Amino acid sequence: xxxxxxxxxxxxxxxxxxxxxxxxxxxxxxxxxxxxxxxxxxxxxxxxxxxxxxxxxxxxxxxxxxxxxxxxxxxxxxxxxxxxxxxxxxxxxxxxxxxxxxxxxxxxxxxxxxxxxxxxxxxxxxxxxxxxxxxxxxxxxxxxxxxxxxxxxxxxxxxxxxxxxxxxxxxxxxxxxxxxxxxxxxxxxxxxxxxxxxxxxxxxxxxxxxxxxxxxxxxxxxxxxxxxxxxxxxxxxxxxxxxxxxxxxxxxxxxxxxxxxxxxxxxxxxxxxxxxxxxxxxxxxxxxxxxxxxxxxxxxxxxxxxxxxxxxxxxxxxxxxxxxxxxxxxxxxxxxxxxxxxxxxx
Numbered sequence: 146x147x148x149x150x151x152x153x154x155x156x157x158x159x160x161x162x163x164x165x166x167x168x169x170x171x172x173x174x175x176x177x178x179x180x181x182x183x184x185x186x187x188x189x190x191x192x193x194x195x196x197x198x199x200x201x202x203x204x205x206x207x208x209x210x211x212x213x214x215x216x217x218x219x220x221x222x223x224x225x226x227x228x229x230x231x232x233x234x235x236x237x238x239x240x241x242x243x244x245x246x247x248x249x250x251x252x253x254x255x256x257x258x259x260x261x262x263x264x265x266x267x268x269x270x271x272x273x274x275x276x277x278x279x280x281x282x283x284x285x286x287x288x289x290x291x292x293x294x295x296x297x298x299x300x301x302x303x304x305x306x307x308x309x310x311x312x313x314x315x316x317x318x319x320x321x322x323x324x325x326x327x328x329x330x331x332x333x334x335x336x337x338x339x340x341x342x343x344x345x346x347x348x349x350x351x352x353x354x355x356x357x358x359x360x361x362x363x364x365x366x367x368x369x370x371x372x373x374x375x376x377x378x379x380x381x382x383x384x385x386x387x388x389x390x391x392x393x394x395x396x397x398x399x400x401x402x403x404x405x406x407x408x409x410x411x412x413x414x415x416x417x418x419x420x421x422x423x424x425x426x427x428x429x430x431x432x433x434x435x436x437x438x439x440x441x442x443x444x445x446x447x448x449x450x451x452x453x454x455x456x457x458x459x460x461x462x463x464x465x466x467x468x469x470x471x472x473x474x475x476x477x478x479x480x481x482x483x484x485x486x487x488x489x490x491x
Contacts, residue, residue: 149182150221150451153190155209160355164310165282165380166196166227168356172285176444187213192221192451197244207247207480211473214251218467221454223447224252229265232375238269243480245271250476251466254454256280256447259399262377275463278450281403283440284384288356291389294364303425305335306366306390308381309373310353312342317372317395321348323414324370333421335370338362363388368424369408372417374398383437391424391431393417406434 154177156170177183184190195210214222226248231238245266248255254276257263263279297303305328309316318341325345328335336349338359344350354362363369369385369392376398383403385392392408394400401410408431409420424431457463 149180149448150192150455151184151190152177152182152192152194152447152451153184153187155187155193155195155213165378168284168380168384169282170196171356172283172440173444173447175285176440180444180448182448187217187220190220191455192223193217194223194225194447196225196227197247207243208477210247210251211468211476214466214468215470215473219465221253221451221458221465222251223254223256223451224248225256225258226262226266226271227258227377228262229269231269232265239480241266241269241271245269246476246480248273250468250472253463253465254278254450256450258282258378259402261399261402276450276454278446280443280446280450281399281438282378282380282383283438283443284380284387285356286387286440288360289363289384289387290360291364291387294389295366297367297428302330302332302334303368303428304366305333305368305370305421306363306385307335307337307370307372308359308363308384309337309339309341312340314342315374315376317374318343320372320395320414320417321345324348324417327418328421329418332425336362336366359384360388363390366390367428368393368421370417370421371395371400373400376400378403386435386437389432389435391428391435393420393424403437407431407437 154170154174158171159167174183187193193213229241231241249272255273257279258281260279307321322343325348330347336351338351338354340353341350351362363385369390371379371382372395373379374397378399382392382394386407392404394404394408394410396410396412404410409424411417411420454463
């Protein structure tokens with residue numbers, strides 16, 4: 146039996162309603178623990194998995210990983226990439242350039258959450274090495290599963306639901322406002338879960354929910370709808386699919402890869418109502434198609450990538466990247482990073 150790597154996830158977890166990275170990494174940590182390959186401390190790990198896109202105030206994640214790479218030069222650093230941020234958050238492209246430079250300097254393996262993200266990051270200049278893999282996310286199966294889901298029956302209104310922890314306009318609130326004004330509410334009922342920057346007249350806003358609460362609410366519905374733009378791998382879609390809801394999604398970002406035959410894609414206000422009707426009219430057919438990747442599958446893909454790098458290190462065909470103090474200083478000066486939170490660069 147092959148020895149599993151010992152993995153530590155560099156992330157500040159929270160149990161409060163929060164974004165997709167927090168929800169997925171919490172689930173991944175739990176799965177690594179179940180498989181006996183998670184290390185609560187960095188000293189006992191052989192690999193450190195981190196996000197760059199959840200970099201925090203003052204760029205502390207960048208300082209953390211730079212300091213850790215100096216402190217633990219023989220550990221593998223696996224980089225989970227999102228974005229491009231300049232497309233999704235409409236931010237300065239320098240943030241993406243910072244992420245790409247960090248990837249070149251210290252990263253031993255790169256994980257993209259979708260092919261869409263991989264292609265667009267590479268178009269903007271990101272370079273990856275030999276160890277690069279596209280791995281979609283998956284939610285906690287103990288919460289997001291079809292158990293106890295309300296079954297659709299004829300004679301009642303079809304229940305639609307949309308979710309978003311973030312009120313970012315890129316989450317598609319223009320489409321939700323359009324639905325609020327134009328959806329046939331004699332046939333449909335619609336709820337929104339999360340934080341919305343606008344008030345609805347016909348759609349019920351249930352506010353933010355914890356993961357457990359969200360899963361329960363999703364199971365009360367029939368169809369999930371999302372109009373978010375430029376997202377690489379939205380957890381909201383995966384959570385809905387795992388709860389047994391067919392999806393109607395904007396044809397953008399990673400949606401086509403994730404939804405596939407498990408729903409329909411729309412282009413905007415011109416066809417969103419038609420696509421909702423199509424899924425509703427053939428509801429049983431779409432529901433039978435729902436087979437998203439499990440967390441067990443996804444965690445094994447991470448483990449396989451890490452093991453591949455480990456095996457090459459053992460064979461002497463690869464050495465973990467190492468950086469000198471001058472590399473750290475140059476990087477920090479170039480990108481204006483001044484704050485060090487948890488670690489002292491030695």
